Amino acid sequence: MYSLADIIYRRMTETFGASDFLEPLFTIVSYLLPCIAILGIVSLISGALTLLERKISADIQNRIGPNRVGPFGIFQFIVDGVKLLLKEDIIPDAADKKLFRLAPYIVFSSTVLAVIVIPFGGPFIVADLNIGLLFIVVVSSLVVVGFMMSGWASNNKWALLGGIRSAAQIISYEIPVALSLLTVALITGTFSMQEIVKQQGLYPWQWFILHNPFTFIAFFIYFVSSLAEINRLPFDFPEAESELVSGYNTEYSGMRFGFFFVAEFANIFVSAALAAAVFLGGGNIGIDPYNSPLGYKLLMALVFFAKALSLCLVTIWVRWTLPRLRIDHMMSLCWKYFIPISVFCLVLTAAWLVAFKGNSVFWRIAG
Numbered sequence: 001m002y003s004l005a006d007i008i009y010r011r012m013t014e015t016f017g018a019s020d021f022l023e024p025l026f027t028i029v030s031y032l033l034p035c036i037a038i039l040g041i042v043s044l045i046s047g048a049l050t051l052l053e054r055k056i057s058a059d060i061q062n063r064i065g066p067n068r069v070g071p072f073g074i075f076q077f078i079v080d081g082v083k084l085l086l087k088e089d090i091i092p093d094a095a096d097k098k099l100f101r102l103a104p105y106i107v108f109s110s111t112v113l114a115v116i117v118i119p120f121g122g123p124f125i126v127a128d129l130n131i132g133l134l135f136i137v138v139v140s141s142l143v144v145v146g147f148m149m150s151g152w153a154s155n156n157k158w159a160l161l162g163g164i165r166s167a168a169q170i171i172s173y174e175i176p177v178a179l180s181l182l183t184v185a186l187i188t189g190t191f192s193m194q195e196i197v198k199q200q201g202l203y204p205w206q207w208f209i210l211h212n213p214f215t216f217i218a219f220f221i222y223f224v225s226s227l228a229e230i231n232r233l234p235f236d237f238p239e240a241e242s243e244l245v246s247g248y249n250t251e252y253s254g255m256r257f258g259f260f261f262v263a264e265f266a267n268i269f270v271s272a273a274l275a276a277a278v279f280l281g282g283g284n285i286g287i288d289p290y291n292s293p294l295g296y297k298l299l300m301a302l303v304f305f306a307k308a309l310s311l312c313l314v315t316i317w318v319r320w321t322l323p324r325l326r327i328d329h330m331m332s333l334c335w336k337y338f339i340p341i342s343v344f345c346l347v348l349t350a351a352w353l354v355a356f357k358g359n360s361v362f363w364r365i366a367g
Helices: 004-016 023-060 076-086 097-115 132-140 142-153 157-188 193-198 213-229 254-279 294-319 327-355 361-366
Strands: none
Touching: 004 023, 023 076, 023 097, 023 254, 023 294, 076 254, 097 132, 097 142, 097 254, 132 142, 132 157, 132 193, 132 254, 142 157, 142 254, 157 193, 157 213, 157 254, 157 327, 193 254, 213 254, 213 294, 213 327, 254 294
């Protein structure tokens, strides 16, 4: 297994020759270039999802939506970004200025770090870590630090309440998310994202969502819990506008607010991409992702993005269809139902693997 950084490093050594003097530079450049590309891709996808959400919400509410900037309003998210860049950056006098400035960057950086180990199909992954799945779970929890920091530093009761809510909500729902992902790790015996995708196939009955009845349940627990973890309706309590003005980002303006905004929509893509890779086969089309022509590698990336963006559409559709829950109902759903059920799925997946020697339910039907 190798990653995009490994490919760049090998090409540089072939072009310029191996050298102890140039090796540190080659290593830095081979990781820096994919990271810059990922940063651009995340920003572009986040902007496109903002436009998509506004279009879908308009259709659901029988409105037109953005239609002035560019054909069918497709450049609206670019105008929104320029507007945020030009807005005045205001910091309240009573705020903790250092923490106030730092919080948006922590939230945004946690999202970008998660993207590093997402397999985009074929060899298109920045770093294929052997603990990739655990890495995503860990770095995604950093967002809690940013939300709490922004709420505390704002010196605003609404922002503080939003930060406290986000900490309680995200930390709680990380448990069923992690347990749901562990059901797949039990099957594969690895945390490498590339290896998890490789052990699936082109057809739905080769995906881990249909490996056994318990991974099927685990997928839906993961998907619903991920909505809570990224603060999407019906779980958007940290920034509930009818209760907390805007929650943890109430005092933010300009591009600092923009970082929260971009991170929110980037997290939609990250959670959908993780579900696509772990449960829905990722970009696997039944062909070796490393020893195949470029056209097939691009096709793998296209398949992956089709699956991930389909889940993004479902996330947006849910946001504009369901009303917000009560916060006590939301916490009860996690601790009384999702955590016990996810533990149940994990234990019974292990029992399934022992009983049927690791084979899927379709193997049992065919056998």
